[in-house]
Amino acid sequence: MIRTALAAALSAVAASVVAVTGAPAHAAPLGDTARAVELPGRLTAADAYAATRPGHTGIVVIDRVTGATYADRNADTPVWTASTIKLAIATDLLNRVRSGAITLSPANRADMHVMLNSSDDEATDRLWFAFAGPDHQTFNRDFRTFGMTSLAPQRGFTEFYPYWGFQKDTPRDLARLVDYVLTRTAPADRAYLIGEMRGVAPDQQWGIKSLPANLAPGNKNGWSDEQGGSVMNSIGFAGDNQRFVVAIMNNLAGQGGQAQGKVTVSQVARDLLG
Numbered sequence: 001m002i003r004t005a006l007a008a009a010l011s012a013v014a015a016s017v018v019a020v021t022g023a024p025a026h027a028a029p030l031g032d033t034a035r036a037v038e039l040p041g042r043l044t045a046a047d048a049y050a051a052t053r054p055g056h057t058g059i060v061v062i063d064r065v066t067g068a069t070y071a072d073r074n075a076d077t078p079v080w081t082a083s084t085i086k087l088a089i090a091t092d093l094l095n096r097v098r099s100g101a102i103t104l105s106p107a108n109r110a111d112m113h114v115m116l117n118s119s120d121d122e123a124t125d126r127l128w129f130a131f132a133g134p135d136h137q138t139f140n141r142d143f144r145t146f147g148m149t150s151l152a153p154q155r156g157f158t159e160f161y162p163y164w165g166f167q168k169d170t171p172r173d174l175a176r177l178v179d180y181v182l183t184r185t186a187p188a189d190r191a192y193l194i195g196e197m198r199g200v201a202p203d204q205q206w207g208i209k210s211l212p213a214n215l216a217p218g219n220k221n222g223w224s225d226e227q228g229g230s231v232m233n234s235i236g237f238a239g240d241n242q243r244f245v246v247a248i249m250n251n252l253a254g255q256g257g258q259a260q261g262k263v264t265v266s267q268v269a270r271d272l273l274g
Helices: 002-016 030-050 082-099 106-117 121-131 138-144 171-183 187-198 258-273
Strands: 018-020 056-063 069-071 167-169 218-226 229-238 244-251
Touching: 030 056, 030 069, 030 244, 030 258, 056 171, 056 258, 069 171, 082 106, 082 121, 082 138, 082 171, 082 187, 082 218, 082 229, 106 121, 106 187, 121 138, 171 187, 171 229, 171 244, 187 218, 187 229, 218 258, 229 258, 244 258
Parallel strands: none
Antiparallel strands: 018 069, 056 069, 056 244, 218 229, 229 244
């Protein structure tokens, strides 16, 4: 009876998994070929595991070699971004510096480092308030160019609107953000962001960073207690030349706490690429 029910559940999950194939973008590193072949099955297994855990989990994987995107049924469900949006903030600041629109002081750059390394909220506030522009919309306008087309700032929480800490977006959008970082930023900025994501503080080393060291993973995680319950999110990359982009967003929906969400997100990452 249990085996029959499990088989039916796996079948339903498999039916919900979507694969979209685009044009190849990079030469295939030999070491990741087997993982790439196994990705559809790995996603099915990860989604089946997530279905047994509190809340709901959205999963997106982009294979930057084949151009394929693999997504589960919750890939387009908006979730509180929590601190994952800090990667978009850093990316936008670096782009604006490169275009000559702004300059960053040593203090600004120190804030950017701790924002990415230890997810420091006060440093993020200083950058947001300093560079959001007269109408407060500069960041959010720029984020759309990173593929964050479903990003929705939430009203009613702060006087300063929009505010980085109260926004919702989808796993698919956040995967596109990471892909933008890896493909469209200037080489020096890309190297900086990759280094920061690989070198995050110990309390940030879960989710994608729980993958084996030989995959050279990097992530920007986010967690918070929000209306409707806690969220635990991990976005980043793994593999040779950052072949695999991954976005995992766990909305616990009041069914569990952050510790449970951390276990869920880390195990999903390992099911996908471990």
